[in-house]
Amino acid sequence: MQVTSRRLIQITQKFWRRLNHSRRGKVILALLLMCLAVRLMPYFAPIRATDIQQNQLALQFSDRNGLPLGTLLTRDQEHTAVVPLNQVSPQFIQAILAAEDSSFYHHGALDLKAIARAIKEAIHAKRIVSGASTVTMQLARMLDPVPRNLSGKLQEIWLAWRLAAGMNKDEILAAYINRLPMGGNIYGVEAAARTYFSIPAQDLNVAQASLLAAIPNNPTYFDPLAHWQRLKQRQKYVLNRMVEDGYINSALAERAYTEKVVFQSRQRGIIAAPHFLFWLASQQSTPEGEGQIRTTIDRPLQQFVEAQVQQVLASLSANNVHDAAALVIDNRTGEVLAYVGSPNYFDEAKLGRNDGVQALRQPGSTLKPFVYELALAKGVIRPNAILADVPAHYAIPGAKLYSPTDYTQKFQGPVRVRVALANSLNIPAVRVLEKVGVPAFLEHLRQLGFEHLNQTPEYYGLGLTLGSGEVSLWELAKAYVTMARQGETASLVSTISQTSNSKPQTPNPNPITWQLIIDMLSDNHARATAFGVDSVLHLPFPTAVKTGTSSNFRDTWTVGFTTDYTVATWVGNFTGEPMRQVSGVTGAAPLWNRIMLHLHEHHEPENFPSPQGLVQLPICAISGLKPTPDCASVVQEYFYPADKIAYENPQPGGLSAEYDEWLAKQQPATFNTSNLRIISPNNGDLFLLYPGEQTSQKLEFKLIGKTAEAVEWRLNGEKLAMDTAKSLFWQIRPGNWTLEVKSKNSSDRVSFQVQLSKSKSTRRGFSIVNSQVNHSSP
Incomplete structure (x- = not known):
């Protein structure tokens, strides 16, 4: 027996000596060392929780008076709410682990048993039956999406190893559940709970938790708003796995499955001002703790403006108009x-x-x-x-x-x-x-x-x-x-x-x-x-x-x-x-x-202040200078005090050469037209009638145009005259007036105003405060 043992030892030693001296042995040893080095490399480049920190916690927005506007956090137009693991319902943590990685706390970045089982089932069925991705591997895929091929899988494994080297299990799980795709552009369990159920993630019950845990497997296929029956089937699978893992019993699983759970529309996560909330979220620095942001928005006003945008667009739809935007600012505060x-x-x-x-x-x-x-x-x-x-x-x-x-x-x-x-x-x-x-x-x-x-x-x-x-x-x-x-x-x-x-x-x-x-x-x-x-x-x-x-x-x-x-x-x-x-x-x-x-429905604004230190003086609307007896339109305009000297001593002169081309084109239209046209007053004129002059002043109505027939003059619908003359004098009096002239083949109409001035005039009569040139019939 001793001889046999000694002989066995000698044979073994001889084998290892030959292995060490053979080329094949060196290759095997090198491969073993390489695998060990590769497996140790992630510990030289670990990814820690701070490296992938999302930096944003759930932002709750309210208007200026505390009325809620919505809860969200957004980057790249995604609703993402981030919460610590201790602020997530234990029922959801159990549900997501049961559905995605039941032995998460008992294996490393990879689950070798699950990989072996998946390979065995694939060989037997000649197709992929089950996956072997762990929560850590899924988190790696969320952080760096790669193609689903061999190269992509190796990259995913490498990143998963680095995550496991730098983070503990709770840190990995927290990063994972805050990035879960939950349908549409909703990411993370907190955003999903608030959007779908209007509650925080820590208040989810078993029924709600199992439904939310069912979505990430295929967020489009299991979309709760589009494919309810598919989601219910997936929920049954999640509940069964929770029973198998000992989290709940069969009776509780059955009650959770039959409980009526209503999903709210994704847009209900925002009550008002969605564009504002997304824009404002992008402007916010990292909040410490859950963000409570009181905005300057006035929610009733916001909702009124939103409604008006839709109504105005509805009235313009026939004109190929589809979009609009509006902004209201408080001038005193800039809010x-x-x-x-x-x-x-x-x-x-x-x-x-x-x-x-x-x-x-x-x-x-x-x-x-x-x-x-x-x-x-x-x-x-x-x-x-x-x-x-x-x-x-x-x-x-x-x-x-x-x-x-x-x-x-x-x-x-x-x-x-x-x-x-x-x-x-x-x-x-x-x-x-x-x-x-x-x-x-x-x-x-x-x-x-x-x-x-x-x-x-x-x-x-x-x-x-x-x-x-x-x-x-x-x-x-x-x-x-x-x-x-x-x-x-x-x-x-x-x-x-x-x-x-x-x-x-x-x-x-x-x-x-x-x-x-x-x-x-x-x-x-x-x-x-x-x-x-x-x-x-x-x-x-x-x-x-x-x-x-x-x-x-x-x-x-x-x-x-x-x-x-x-x-x-x-x-x-x-x-x-x-x-x-x-x-x-x-x-x-x-x-x-x-x-x-x-x-301003209940509050009329103040008047704008008059320009400081300036004086109003009458000018000729054509020249901008002090009126002469030949000026047809006199208006009031502001002057700097320094310009009053030039005003009192105007330099003579007519229109400059730059008007020559324009004047040449005006002659036929103005003086040789066959259409009647009122040239005084101008459309939109405002005349100021000064105190003490109401009974002594008349305004001359003038028109041009060729006609051999009598012209009918009407003021506010009342007939003034029927005459071939091209002018008519009218006793001026305050009011809003519409002057009309009409012949057999032509007509024209202008509107003007006459107001009593609050101050005594420095010149007799009345003056035109504003004058326009517009003689086209409305």
Whole structure:
């Protein structure tokens, strides 16, 4: 027996000596060492919990008064709520482990027994019967999705080893359940519990937990809102596994399966302002603990604006209009009170997730007020200046001749600054920009907050004032808030904490130019040529407003304010498809009108302040100078005190040569027309009748046009005369008046107002405060 044992030892020693000296033996030994090295390598590159920390806990949003808006956390448009493991229902932890990895706490990154079993079953069935992915491997796949092939599986295993090397089991499980895909764009058990059941994850019962644990296996196939019966079958599997693992008994599993559980729509996780919540979440720094964010949103106002967006779009659907956005700001604080990015965030088929408040679009004419303000501030133009609305041509290097035109394709000749801005005339705005300089204007816009105008001045050219750049509704609203605050800049505020931490703003020491622009934009009669005297822009309280329409009618804008609020609206199509017969006043303006009326339903805003230190003087509407007896239209306009000397001593002169082409085209239309046309008063004129002069003053009605027949004159429907004369004198008296003339083949009509002045005139009679040139019949 001893000989045999000694012989066996000798044989064994001889075998190992041969193995060590043979090439094959060295190869086997090298392979063993390599496998050991590979298995140890993850410990030299471990992934720790802090390395994959999501950094965001569940954010609960409320409005300014504490009313809930929604609970979510989002990155890349995904609802993701993150909670610690101890804030998750034990029933859910048991359910997810039973369904996905029942021996999670008893194996490493890989479950070798499960792998062996899966291989054996696949060989026997000649197909893959069951998987062997552990929770750690699934987490690896969530962190770094790879193709489902051999190379991808090796990458997944390598990452799983690194996770196991750097994290304990609880850390891995917490990272896993906070990333679980739960249907749609819902991720994590906390987000799912709050979205589907309006409860936190720690309150889930067995029935709810087993249903949620059933979803991640195939979130599309088991979508609770689309495939309820499939989900119930998967729930039965989860409950059976929970029974097998000893978490619950059969009776409790049966009760959980038969319990009636109702899933709420995914959008119910958000009560109001979805675009605002997603945008605000992306702006938040990492909160410590569960985030409770009190926003500046006024929920009743928000829901009102959301409803108005849908109603206005419904009325414009025949005009190929499908999208809109709106923003409401408190001028005094800069707080965002309402934020609507689209008609329905949850309508993915109609691009509902697009945020029209932050999207970049061409702003049309909404930038014009800022070029006029800059020109006034630099002294390039004066408030009483006359601008030429006549054909103009600009040579642009490397491009076609630039010849701006107005929406109507017509020209008005000499126009006041007030009329040019209020009626959004293009050529005067381009002429003003030419004097100011594109670089200076671009810098001015950037100082106002237009961060996306980041190209060179040459890139935008003179078209910048007509909207050749791209801006957001957010940027426009911010700039108009600065205007409403008379040049005092302010950041837009979205949370109450920002409001409480904001520093008091220093008033603008020189607000005069802003006050002039506000006065012009709030002058309803000044914009009568383009919009009429009773458009949706005319509200029963003081408002300053500007519309804009981009090229090819792809975007319409209306931005305006009272002393209290700024409202910015956009109407168009996210696809960029043109609208049909829709402009700023017919697209975005009705929405702006509804919001403004609602804001001031119970509170009328204060009047805008008059420009400080300026004086109003009568001027000739054609020359901008002190009226002469030959002046047909006298209007009131503001003057700087320093300009009064020049006003009292005007230099003689007529229209300059730049008007020659325009004048030549006016002659046939004005004096040789066969159509009747009222040339005095002008449509939209406002006459001031001074105290003591009511009974002694008459207004001359004038018309032109060839007709051999008698002309019928009517005022507010009452017949005044039937005469062949081209003029008629009328005893002036206060009121709103519509003058009509009619012959057999032609007619014309204008509207004007007469008001009693509150102060005694320095000149006898009455004066025209505002005058337009618009003789087309409505």
